[in-house]
Amino acid sequence: xxxxxxxxxxxxxxxxxxxxxxxxxxxxxxxxxxxxxxxxxxxxxxxxxxxxxxxxxxxxxxxxxxxxxxxxxxxxxxxxxxxxxxxxxxxxxxxxxxxxxxxxxxxxxxxxxxxxxxxxxxxxxxxxxxxxxxxxxxxxxxxxxxxxxxxxxxxxxxxxxxxxxxxxxxxxxxxxxxxxxxxxxxxxxxxxxxxxxxxxxxxxxxxxxxxxxxxxxxxxxxxxxxxxxxxxxxxxxxxxxxxxxxxxxxxxxxxxxxxxxxxxxxxxxxxxxxxxxxxxxxxxxxxxxxxxxx
Amino acid sequence: xxxxxxxxxxxxxxxxxxxxxxxxxxxxxxxxxxxxxxxxxxxxxxxxxxxxxxxxxxxxxxxxxxxxxxxxxxxxxxxxxxxxxxxxxxxxxxxxxxxxxxxxxxxxxxxxxxxxxxxxxxxxxxxxxxxxxxxxxxxxxxxxxxxxxxxxxxxxxxxxxxxxxxxxxxxxxxxxxxxxxxxxxxxxxxxxxxxx
Numbered sequence: 253x254x255x256x257x258x259x260x261x262x263x264x265x266x267x268x269x270x271x272x273x274x275x276x277x278x279x280x281x282x283x284x285x286x287x288x289x290x291x292x293x294x295x296x297x298x299x300x301x302x303x304x305x306x307x308x309x310x311x312x313x314x315x316x317x318x319x320x321x322x323x324x325x326x327x328x329x330x331x332x333x334x335x336x337x338x339x340x341x342x343x344x345x346x347x348x349x350x351x352x353x354x355x356x357x358x359x360x361x362x363x364x365x366x367x368x369x370x371x372x373x374x375x376x377x378x379x380x381x382x383x384x385x386x387x388x389x390x391x392x393x394x395x396x397x398x399x400x401x402x403x404x405x406x407x408x409x410x411x412x413x414x415x416x417x418x419x420x421x422x423x424x425x426x427x428x429x430x431x432x433x434x435x436x437x438x439x440x441x442x443x444x445x446x447x448x449x450x451x452x453x454x455x456x457x458x459x460x461x462x463x464x465x466x467x468x469x470x471x472x473x474x475x476x477x478x479x480x481x482x483x484x485x486x487x488x489x490x491x492x493x494x495x496x497x498x499x500x501x502x503x504x505x506x507x508x509x510x511x512x513x514x515x516x517x518x519x520x521x522x523x524x525x526x527x528x529x530x531x532x533x534x535x536x537x538x539x540x541x542x543x544x545x546x
Numbered sequence: 547x548x549x550x551x552x553x554x555x556x557x558x559x560x561x562x563x564x565x566x567x568x569x570x571x572x573x574x575x576x577x578x579x580x581x582x583x584x585x586x587x588x589x590x591x592x593x594x595x596x597x598x599x600x601x602x603x604x605x606x607x608x609x610x611x612x613x614x615x616x617x618x619x620x621x622x623x624x625x626x627x628x629x630x631x632x633x634x635x636x637x638x639x640x641x642x643x644x645x646x647x648x649x650x651x652x653x654x655x656x657x658x659x660x661x662x663x664x665x666x667x668x669x670x671x672x673x674x675x676x677x678x679x680x681x682x683x684x685x686x687x688x689x690x691x692x693x694x695x696x697x698x699x700x701x702x703x704x705x706x707x708x709x710x711x712x713x714x715x716x717x718x719x720x721x722x723x724x725x726x727x728x729x730x731x732x733x734x735x736x737x738x739x740x741x742x
Binding site: 253255256257260261264265267268269287288291292293329349374375376504505508 | 558596655658659
């Protein structure tokens with residue numbers, strides 16, 4: 253008998269994305285450019301994060317028409333974003349057959365207290381995290397894939413670096429911790445004891461962890477791989493650059509060959525202007541997307 | 547015995563681990579020169595369109611076809627099976643086109659239709675728990691191919707000479723019997739290489 257929506261099936265889908273680049277797209281044409289450049293999946297949305305940041309207002313799930321057009325345009329997996337805690341947006345995306353849902357802080361949260369109980373869905377979810385406690389809570393709710401939150405739509409890698417280093421340092425600490433210290437660590441992190449035991453036994457997180465939130469150049473993507481990301485999400489970085497096709501191809505290649513520095517030098521030549529970045533300290537604390545969710 | 551895993555993207559780590567668990571030496575392959583000295587190669591699961599673009603971009607197509615022509619065993623799982631297939635249904639051209647099968651991509655549906663199931667596989671004495679993720683299936687296998695498993699009327703595993711392919715992901719489980727089966731094929735090939 254076929255069993256659908258098991259942990260293995262949902263987490264396995266993310267395992268197949270490893271070493272790849274998942275690109276934000278807002279229409280079928282961008283989706284085709286992303287696929288041709290070698291993206292392992294696309295994220296269909298109405299506006300890329302930098303436009304959401306610029307426009308302000310409430311950011312919601314994309315018009316289903318856009319998501320549907322993207323799904324028709326490409327053969328690679330299509331992901332889409334639902335607001336944190338928005339049960340109906342998530343169910344709508346599941347009913348449409350999207351391959352992965354991002355319960356995303358890039359959109360305006362629908363619930364400031366409760367995240368989705370993702371274990372209840374057949375479709376798998378990816379969620380953002382800044383530290384091991386957040387990672388544990390999202391996995392506890394049923395997330396099958398993680399990504400750093402970073403600071404979306406800024407073209408500034410500093411927050412993604414901070415979050416990936418934080419998660420990895422905390423994983424390493426747990427792995428090397430004595431068994432009798434785990435319960436206190438669980439309390440301190442806001443993680444379950446069972447989760448920390450699993451991390452300790454595996455020697456790593458039980459799901460794939462990608463980098464996201466601020467990747468703008470091939471060198472940024474390679475940096476995140478160097479720091480131990482399993483792959484990268486690129487939001488505004490591709491289609492807000494001067495030459496999206498070239499940027500997309502170069503970021504894919506730099507992710508695969510992230511330790512080949514001469515190659516990355518070649519890939520980075522004559523790309524044209526990258527997206528304009530934002531210095532994090534100029535963003536008011538209340539407007540930082542990474543603060544959404546807990 | 548040294549077995550390579552094409553490491554452009556996808557479930558590379560899991561295959562390397564499975565090879566090592568079976569007692570063979572494993573090596574990740576990103577560049578043509580890394581094919582030298584290998585007895586066999588595994589093409590992992592991942593996204594076939596991504597792998598194909600990187601194969602073309604980094605001059606791997608001819609070296610991979612040469613590897614196949616030298617008679618060395620190759621094993622493709624999911625996307626890897628698509629890369630090996632002689633024909634991909636609905637596509638204008640295949641990829642390596644070395645294995646005598648026709649495959650269809652995403653033929654069980656989207657991710658929501660992905661599943662795990664216990665399979666009866668020729669040569670294994672108990673069921674194999676297999677994970678299918680947006681999986682392809684083998685539409686038809688040529689006269690040289692031996693069908694090793696069918697699931698609900700679809701061919702999901704076959705061997706054709708030195709080539710082994712399956713729709714699912716044995717690398718995602720702790721059951722290493724299919725890697726062992728492949729290593730058996732490598733052992734045969736090392737003993738009796740094809741005449742040049």
